[in-house]
Amino acid sequence: KKVRLKDAITKMVVLAAALLTKSGKALLSRQFVEMSRIRIEGLLSAFPKLMGSGKQYTYFETDTVRYVYQPIETLFLVLVTNRSSNIVEDLETLRLLGRIVHEYCQSLEEDAVTKKAFEILFAFDEVIHLGYRENLTLEQVTTFLEMDSHEERLAQAIKQSKITEATIQAAAKAKQLSKEKRTTDHGGYGGISSDSPGLTDLGTKPPAVSPTVVADSSRAASSSSSAVAGKKGGMTLGTKKSGKEDLLSKMVKSGELEDHGGVSAAGGRGGGASAGGRGASGGAAAAFSRPAHLSNVVMENVHIKLEETIAAVLNRDGGFQSVEVKGDMFLTISESSRAAVKIHLNKDHNNDFAWKTHPNINKVGFTKDRVLVLKDATKPFPTGTSLGILRWRLQNPAGFVAPISVNCWPSDESVSIEYEVERSDLTLNNVLITIPLGGAYPTVKSVECGDAKYDGSSQCLTWAIPKIDSDNSQGSMEISLDRGVDASVLFPVTVSFFGESTLANVSVSDILSCESGQSVPYSSEVVLSVERYEVV
Numbered sequence: 312k313k314v315r316l317k318d319a320i321t322k323m324v325v326l327a328a329a330l331l332t333k334s335g336k337a338l339l340s341r342q343f344v345e346m347s348r349i350r351i352e353g354l355l356s357a358f359p360k361l362m363g364s365g366k367q368y369t370y371f372e373t374d375t376v377r378y379v380y381q382p383i384e385t386l387f388l389v390l391v392t393n394r395s396s397n398i399v400e401d402l403e404t405l406r407l408l409g410r411i412v413h414e415y416c417q418s419l420e421e422d423a424v425t426k427k428a429f430e431i432l433f434a435f436d437e438v439i440h441l442g443y444r445e446n447l448t449l450e451q452v453t454t455f456l457e458m459d460s461h462e463e464r465l466a467q468a469i470k471q472s473k474i475t476e477a478t479i480q481a482a483a484k485a486k487q488l489s490k491e492k493r494t495t496d497h498g499g500y501g502g503i504s505s506d507s508p509g510l511t512d513l514g515t516k517p518p519a520v521s522p523t524v525v526a527d528s529s530r531a532a533s534s535s536s537s538a539v540a541g542k543k544g545g546m547t548l549g550t551k552k553s554g555k556e557d558l559l560s561k562m563v564k565s566g567e568l569e570d571h572g573g574v575s576a577a578g579g580r581g582g583g584a585s586a587g588g589r590g591a592s593g594g595a596a597a598a599f600s601r602p603a604h605l606s607n608v609v610m611e612n613v614h615i616k617l618e619e620t621i622a623a624v625l626n627r628d629g630g631f632q633s634v635e636v637k638g639d640m641f642l643t644i645s646e647s648s649r650a651a652v653k654i655h656l657n658k659d660h661n662n663d664f665a666w667k668t669h670p671n672i673n674k675v676g677f678t679k680d681r682v683l684v685l686k687d688a689t690k691p692f693p694t695g696t697s698l699g700i701l702r703w704r705l706q707n708p709a710g711f712v713a714p715i716s717v718n719c720w721p722s723d724e725s726v727s728i729e730y731e732v733e734r735s736d737l738t739l740n741n742v743l744i745t746i747p748l749g750g751a752y753p754t755v756k757s758v759e760c761g762d763a764k765y766d767g768s769s770q771c772l773t774w775a776i777p778k779i780d781s782d783n784s785q786g787s788m789e790i791s792l793d794r795g796v797d798a799s800v801l802f803p804v805t806v807s808f809f810g811e812s813t814l815a816n817v818s819v820s821d822i823l824s825c826e827s828g829q830s831v832p833y834s835s836e837v838v839l840s841v842e843r844y845e846v847v
Contacts, residue, residue: 326442329355341439343441355389440670612833637704642692653683715732721801728787730776731785738780740778747802756789
């Protein structure tokens with residue numbers, strides 16, 4: 312063991328990096344080779360005695376080591392290296408470490424350095440690995456350190472989104488209950504008014520009769536009800552229904568007219584918009600649960616998580632105004648005894664993307680063989696944490712194919728909406744297509760798949776499709792409107808979805824043990840989500 316340690320020290324360049332006061336007190340020190348506390352304290356305590364006055368960047372040597380140091384206000388940043396190290400490279404390393412100290416400590420006082428000690432040490436570890444300097448910039452070091460809080464930020468964003476959604480739903484429910492109470496206080500005949508905000512279930516079943524006929528009948532019934540209410544003396548219980556109300560009730564009872572909630576018992580307009588009404592329904596169009604392909608993921612000892620997001624603005628006539636796709640691969644290992652692994656990725660990746668591996672990953676192996684393994688393959692990955700090991704970003708939008716395209720075709724008082732998924736390898740879950748209607752009220756005439764809901768408060772129609780794959784890669788829906796609208800009113804169309812695979816075609820083909828070379832059981836999950844997706 313002593314022989315191996317001696318050989319390692321001989322090959323090392325930087326043995327330790329430390330921040331000292333002028334009196335020689337060590338505020339922090341990071342060793343990059345195994346050495347005892349007495350040894351490092353002896354080297355650092357000897358520094359002020361051996362140091363001479365002079366240049367800003369300077370060094371001096373002893374029989375065994377070299378000191379390279381830089382004054383930083385009232386402190387000294389010191390590198391302890393072996394005598395065979397490259398002094399030019401040591402000065403570059405010293406300069407970068409000095410920028411890191413200034414980045415994390417605005418005031419170079421003892422208290423400020425002590426408070427930021429761990430951040431500075433973590434940054435030193437990114438710059439120097441096993442004694443050798445990594446080819447990094449200050450911006451890259453900052454980015455790598457921020458990666459540690461990715462899961463926390465994601466969880467906080469999801470939590471805040473749920474809180475906001477719950478607050479909005481609670482306010483809408485309170486408003487609805489208040490209106491119902493006022494209606495009940497006035498005699499209990501009104502039901503929910505046609506102007507009530509909220510989501511109206513448009514359904515997928517075409518109405519049994521013409522929407523125009525039902526709407527006219529509802530207006531007639533409503534007019535009759537208003538006329539009765541306007542008589543002197545008010546409305547009394549047991550009053551005989553008008554002829555039009557009685558006719559509508561008989562048609563419903565005889566089966567000639569399906570009761571979708573479009574005509575209430577008192578002749579007013581109620582719930583289902585599939586019969587022409589505008590009432591409120593329970594539940595929101597976006598009330599999708601967790602994507603089905605992630606619901607039953609059982610995590611193995613080795614777990615891979617692929618996260619990818621897309622932000623795109625598409626033209627209605629085709630092409631992109633802007634598009635950004637970025638993704639991350641995270642590795643989680645629960646048992647340290649099985650943490651020395653190498654991850655083989657599929658080689659059929661998308662060449663339109665740029666790739667970036669973690670500094671401790673063997674870049675040559677990834678570039679040549681698409682294998683993710685530590686530079687020292689005998690060492691294990693960290694356990695018990697989610698480690699980001701790979702990133703990718705779209706760099707050639709010209710050859711990129713949009714996951715889904717949507718268009719609207721208005722004619723008179725009807726609109727046809729269609730979607731198309733142009734990539735046969737994609738499966739999209741929980742697809743929501745939201746179309747603004749500019750105040751016009753819709754009635755669904757036909758829909759090939761999914762369900763539609765109208766939100767009276769936002770005046771938008773939401774087409775919800777649970778799953779789109781090769782069996783329904785194209786689909787359309789036709790709606791009629793109670794008045795004509797200009798084509799420009801129907802845009803921008805907003806789309807959201809979750810995908811079962813990445814747009815960069817990143818997937819794991821196998822994971823092997825570095826010790827035995829045999830396959831290791833692993834689990835994986837893919838989360839392709841939308842940051843912004845609009846058709847304008």
